[in-house]
Amino acid sequence: MPEKEFPTLAYEAAHTLERKGKDNEQVDILLREIEGGRLTAFDGASVSLLQEVLKEEGKMKVFSYLLDKFDDIFLWLGTHIGSKYAGYEVGKAVTKSELGKEYAKRKASEYLSRVLRLDIEEGILGKIKEEIQERLIQPIIDSFLAPLAGQVAVIPSAIGGYLGGSVLTGGTVELLRERKRSHGFERIAILIEASEQMIRDRKRKDNTQDPRDEIIAYHEAIIEDPKRLGHHLINEEWLQFVAAARKAKVDKLRELTRSPAIVAADKTKEGLTIQENLVETIIHAQERITQADQEMAIAILSQFDKELEKLDDPVEKYIKGNHRIFPKITRYSKAFVRGGVNATGVPLLFRMVKGTIKIGVRVMSGGFIKL
Amino acid sequence: MNDEVSPNFIKEFIKELFLELSISLPEGENSKKIIDALENRITARLFLEMITMLTPEQAQKINVDIDSQTPDAEKLVMQLSKEIPYFPARIAQVLATIRVELIEDLKELQNSPSQE
Numbered sequence: 153m154p155e156k157e158f159p160t161l162a163y164e165a166a167h168t169l170e171r172k173g174k175d176n177e178q179v180d181i182l183l184r185e186i187e188g189g190r191l192t193a194f195d196g197a198s199v200s201l202l203q204e205v206l207k208e209e210g211k212m213k214v215f216s217y218l219l220d221k222f223d224d225i226f227l228w229l230g231t232h233i234g235s236k237y238a239g240y241e242v243g244k245a246v247t248k249s250e251l252g253k254e255y256a257k258r259k260a261s262e263y264l265s266r267v268l269r270l271d272i273e274e275g276i277l278g279k280i281k282e283e284i285q286e287r288l289i290q291p292i293i294d295s296f297l298a299p300l301a302g303q304v305a306v307i308p309s310a311i312g313g314y315l316g317g318s319v320l321t322g323g324t325v326e327l328l329r330e331r332k333r334s335h336g337f338e339r340i341a342i343l344i345e346a347s348e349q350m351i352r353d354r355k356r357k358d359n360t361q362d363p364r365d366e367i368i369a370y371h372e373a374i375i376e377d378p379k380r381l382g383h384h385l386i387n388e389e390w391l392q393f394v395a396a397a398r399k400a401k402v403d404k405l406r407e408l409t410r411s412p413a414i415v416a417a418d419k420t421k422e423g424l425t426i427q428e429n430l431v432e433t434i435i436h437a438q439e440r441i442t443q444a445d446q447e448m449a450i451a452i453l454s455q456f457d458k459e460l461e462k463l464d465d466p467v468e469k470y471i472k473g474n475h476r477i478f479p480k481i482t483r484y485s486k487a488f489v490r491g492g493v494n495a496t497g498v499p500l501l502f503r504m505v506k507g508t509i510k511i512g513v514r515v516m517s518g519g520f521i522k523l
Numbered sequence: 524m525n526d527e528v529s530p531n532f533i534k535e536f537i538k539e540l541f542l543e544l545s546i547s548l549p550e551g552e553n554s555k556k557i558i559d560a561l562e563n564r565i566t567a568r569l570f571l572e573m574i575t576m577l578t579p580e581q582a583q584k585i586n587v588d589i590d591s592q593t594p595d596a597e598k599l600v601m602q603l604s605k606e607i608p609y610f611p612a613r614i615a616q617v618l619a620t621i622r623v624e625l626i627e628d629l630k631e632l633q634n635s636p637s638q639e
Contacts, residue, residue, distance in 0.1 A: 311575045439560055445564075494597075498532070498611065
């Protein structure tokens with residue numbers, strides 16, 4: 153069976169992903185180029201095309217798509233490369249995964265040299281290549297042979313797994329299977345489910361209260377009551393509850409920014425134009441959303457604070473943790489996030505694609521395009 | 524710290540989004556206030572998402588660091604991120620999700636009438 157070349161694999165990978173229903177005109181253009189045989193896995197011509205496309209509206213969509221899908225593409229490739237080498241004999245014992253990795257590394261470096269072979273000073277080129285290699289390509293290569301397809305998996309031992317899945321990024325809360333009666337989580341689970349359903353379906357039965365308001369209020373009430381309204385929640389239950397309450401808060405706050413009727417009518421101040429009023433409303437919503445996220449971060453951190461380990465009540469842990477962390481969180485989180493984002497290849501790629509880092513591209517035909 | 528790599532990526536991200544959505548605000552306070560507010564929102568969300576990528580043991584390190592006399596958040600996260608599987612891809616995913624949310628949330632600014 154003839155070995156499939158990297159370009160064909162990339163094409164097939166991109167097509168497979170496209171079939172998953174991504175509606176994106178710009179991506180169609182790229183795919184058509186692949187079909188036309190001109191786009192051979194990210195060579196100079198494809199980069200210049202990408203640049204043309206990126207000048208147009210919706211450019212971030214393509215960027216996000218590519219960045220989002222890079223790991224999927226390599227994962228897909230990894231699976232196929234792995235199976236291809238199933239019967240391969242080498243002089244010494246070599247595992248499938250090593251061969252796959254070597255192949256991918258080679259192709260990734262070829263790709264890098266082609267795309268980045270350009271007319272910039274040696275020093276900068278070297279630095280960019282190194283950064284991309286280390287921060288973006290390498291982790292993608294490393295994630296190659298993970299047994300998952302599509303979305304990046306939630307690692308069970310991580311706190312996100314603890315929270316039952318993609319609670320934060322919009323997935324449904326997968327509630328704990330075992331609910332101990334004595335904890336009283338069942339009542340809360342019902343509130344969570346009602347709120348999640350409201351957020352998902354965007355409608356509620358007439359004349360009933362907004363379930364989002366209910367869970368938000370209940371959450372407040374439990375914090376205020378030293379007896380916790382009779383509940384004896386454990387850490388995980390508490391965090392799931394907090395996550396669901398946060399989601400409800402954020403959902404309501406985001407609504408504020410959207411309906412023009414609400415925006416125009418709500419709290420119109422003397423002397424403010426409509427636009428000023430709109431901006432105020434949006435800023436107000438951002439501030440409250442920020443606070444909701446900070447509170448949740450603190451709720452999580454306080455559950456894993458060694459100093460508070462002795463306490464049984466997760467709410468008490470939260471109250472104490474909040475006291476300590478809240479005054480510092482804005483500043484701390486800024487530094488943390490700055491470091492975290494810089495530890496990835498994202499800012500670099502972002503700027504390359506935006507053209508902030510000026511590089512030129514050697515096109516296949518021998519011409520030269522300034523990006 | 525390595526500021527050459529990213530003077531303020533999040534602010535750039537926001538400004539790029541404004542450009543894309545054809546949002547232009549009159550010069551001055553409004554513009555700065557809303558960008559700052561959005562920056563804080565994105566920061567808070569990224570911080571929260573990063574924490575959920577950690578194990579409880581790793582999260583404890585943050586507690587210790589925040590409480591210390593000389594916190595060094597950037598150094599800590601650089602260390603921790605090496606231990607987090609698929610970190611760059613996940614950060615990119617979070618940013619993509621945030622971007623989608625912001626597009627919805629800022630829609631009204633696109634349509635709003637210009638200042639008198």
